[in-house]
Amino acid sequence: MPKSPTRRRPRTVAALLEGALHAFAERGFDGASIGYICERAGLTTGAFYSNFASKQELFFALLDARANRVLAHFDELTGRVESQPGLLDELLREAVEPDEDAEVWTLVSLEFRLFAMRHPDAAEELLGHEQRLRAHIAELLRRVLRAAGRTPSIDPDELARLVIAVYAGLSLRHGSRPDAGQPDRLAGRVLPTLLHALSEAD
Numbered sequence: 001m002p003k004s005p006t007r008r009r010p011r012t013v014a015a016l017l018e019g020a021l022h023a024f025a026e027r028g029f030d031g032a033s034i035g036y037i038c039e040r041a042g043l044t045t046g047a048f049y050s051n052f053a054s055k056q057e058l059f060f061a062l063l064d065a066r067a068n069r070v071l072a073h074f075d076e077l078t079g080r081v082e083s084q085p086g087l088l089d090e091l092l093r094e095a096v097e098p099d100e101d102a103e104v105w106t107l108v109s110l111e112f113r114l115f116a117m118r119h120p121d122a123a124e125e126l127l128g129h130e131q132r133l134r135a136h137i138a139e140l141l142r143r144v145l146r147a148a149g150r151t152p153s154i155d156p157d158e159l160a161r162l163v164i165a166v167y168a169g170l171s172l173r174h175g176s177r178p179d180a181g182q183p184d185r186l187a188g189r190v191l192p193t194l195l196h197a198l199s200e201a202d
Contacts, residue, residue: 013051015041017062020055021101024108029059029115056122059112060129066105067133078140082147092144092195093188096167106171134160141195150199159198166190 019041023032034055038045052058077091116123138160145152152159167187 009051012043012047013061015043016048016051016058017065019043020058020062021104021108024059024062024111025104028111029055029108056125060125062108063129066101067129069099071133071136074137074140078143078147081144085147085149088144088148089192092192096187096191102171110172134164137164145195145199149202150196151202153198153200159195162194162198163191166194 016037019039020032020037023037023040026032027036032055034045034048037055037058038048048058052061074095077095081088081091112122113126116126134157138156141159141163142152142156170187
């Protein structure tokens with residue numbers, strides 16, 4: 001019995017997201033046509049337009065999917081810190097260990113950021129996504145520090161900005177300078193020090 005469109009849709013969307021990730025990494029956001037994305041996904045352009053109105057909409061679906069996966073991992077680690085506060089530094093190091101798509105995603109996100117700098121509508125939508133991500137990370141930082149008996153000494157949103165900037169900067173440097181050291185190892189040393197320096201014991 002053939003599968004219904006409703007049952008096929010999650011697989012189609014997953015294939016388009018995977019195809020887009022690699023197409024954007026290979027050709028950049030501007031350079032990767034919808035036709036090429038569909039070719040990488042093994043689908044027709046009709047399948048694309050049945051699920052997305054534009055390439056930009058597809059990118060933000062890709063961004064949401066990655067953010068949700070990363071935040072679910074951070075949520076799980078935060079729960080472990082809350083049950084075992086002594087593991088804070090160890091779990092912070094685990095939080096920045098790269099997944100299999102980390103290097104590809106660094107390239108893709110940089111490509112889109114360059115595109116957004118030239119397109120105000122994309123920049124505004126990207127800002128909204130980043131604000132929601134930062135708010136979630138700020139809340140997780142409050143939770144892990146509270147579990148460790150500490151309170152941020154600066155605004156948690158600013159602390160989240162610093163944490164994100166440190167890892168993003170190290171990832172970007174590694175992408176352009178492979179000899180610069182693995183970003184997870186550097187961040188794993190820097191982030192615990194940063195959190196302790198910018199928080200106070202209760």
